[in-house]
Amino acid sequence: MGDLKRTHYLNQLTKADEGREVILMGWVLRRRDHGGVIFIDLRDRYGLTQVVFNPETNPEVHAKAHGLRSEWVLAVRGTVAVRPEGMTNTKMSTGEIEVMVDELRILNQSRTPPFPLDEEVEVNENLRLKYRYMDLRRPEMTKNLVIRHKACQAMRSFLHAKDFLEIETPVLTRSTPEGARDYLVPSRVNPGRFYALPQSPQLFKQLLMIAGMDRYYQIVRCFRDEDLRADRQPEFTQIDMELSFVNEEDMYEIGEGMMKALFSETMGREIKTPFPRITYAEAINRYGTDRPDTRFGLELTDLTATVENCGFKVFRTVVKKGGMVKSINARGCATFSRKDLDVLTEYVADFGARGLAWVKVKEDGEWQSPITKFFTDEERKAMAAKLDANPGDLLFFVADRPQVVHAALAELRLELARRLDLTSKDDFDLVWVTDFPLLEYDHEQKRHTAVHHPFTAPREEDIDLLESDPGQALSRAYDLVLNGIEIGGGSIRIHQKPLQDKVFRALGIDDDEAGDKFSFLLEALESGAPPHGGMAFGLDRLMMLLSGRDSIRDVIAFPKTQKASCPMTEAPSKVSRRQLTELSLKPDWKEQG
């Protein structure tokens, strides 16, 4: 660079700068060499500017420019010129001007890029991750990281204005029961003992409330050693918060205010508050899931009572065994082919449905279906009325255990929406899901486990149920769902030890175990713990939705592959025998270095 100092970014110059001497720095995106005049599109994080090398005005510089290649790093000194008549490029924000170069310094050369950076071809993701520093130069990827930054800034300033303190919590902490599999870190100075990386800073933020911090937040990395998905990474980022002296309404207000600020400042979109609320029970009933995509209808209709005595044996026996029959009216879909229906049947089978019954409502109102003969006219009428079935509609039915019916129809509903193109990535439907069950029964472990986490408060009126019928108790937990994706959740916490003891007992954690694993929390609850509650938002998922991407990998600078590896650094890697020995670890796997 020598004595050159950059004067402008590559998105800044306009007609108003005509005649100005400028110094620009950036990467060669494209070179157009006409033998005579040479054009270079110079790129930086901010944009593109065309720089021009003219053999008549500066032969030496022009000769040097002849050798430039993609992704070389340049500094140029030159003069801003308005482009000749008719030569404006309306696709570029700097398309009205160009910079006539007087001095060129090659700051660095580059290997030929492993994949094109200037086109929108889908490149193998493994390759993109191996050369992530090249991938991130692509404007689309740069944009995602810029939006992410803006989002963090927006949320930070919102929370700061609401008196939150940003406080860091340990990354090396202790493993606690419940929840996901922990990432473990061996302790060198304590042989045989391990730290766990936090699945969330849950206990620490509660302890900060007990410490009187009143309002805490943190943009914090969390770790869960579970299998990956398009929206799940082993390390991910949460906007984590906790507040003292609050109830659910306070939490909704904070959550809504923060989302409002987020959408406004990152996308310039004004979203409506308050957000609609739906109870867990209603969400399951109407959508089959606790994270409903509310951008479209296709809701579930319960026909159990209507068909319990019908002539169709499959339906009748399912109902008799305590199961249910539910239906979706796919309006106007009677045109689906037999093949379509077979594919959809196979699709719901993935989610446990042993069959998918269907009825096409013909133009004359008649039912075309393999099962229509099993129903009386009255039954058909009753079903049609409940489903508001009209000519041209296609009705789907699933009969099974409630869990299976809901899982299958929830997925069918989403698949239909995809086929019918009912959703747009530009719509953002936010909804609170409330009144979750506190506990659910785990058949494998033969005990109840926490739906949210063990520190979630039950509804006051349900506390007695903890002993009589724990599965029926509802909690003071809430989730925020955006377009069918859970982007956040939280709860009002237990702040008194006797209630915490009760919940531990309902979870099958006896006093000894509770004392062993949570004594610090229990003692703290006895030390003047204020009522408190909180929530956390998944930053990666939020950014994925805001950036219109289908994978959180596209909004994370250096993500992991589905096998939890990093093609660039080749992590996880082998370690030396010496390192293991220092940690008092003896490998029992083969070929460990």
Add this chain to the structure above:
RNA sequence: GGGGUCGUAGUUCAGUUGGUUAGAAUGCCGGCCUGUCACGCCGGAGGUCGCGAGUUCGAGUCUCGUCGGCCCCGCCA
């Protein structure tokens, strides 16, 4: 742990019933070209068909295994 799908030039892909020397576009290299903006024109190089076995006279193509990418189920309080 399981299911699906993909793997061919640097990249994105094509490759017929198994049959001679595996193609295209783009990129790359060289030459020409003074107003392009995905510049244009001419020429050239570039392949362990992911890897390993098997079937066969013969395998990019068929079979089995294996490795890897992606999607999903389980899992993820």
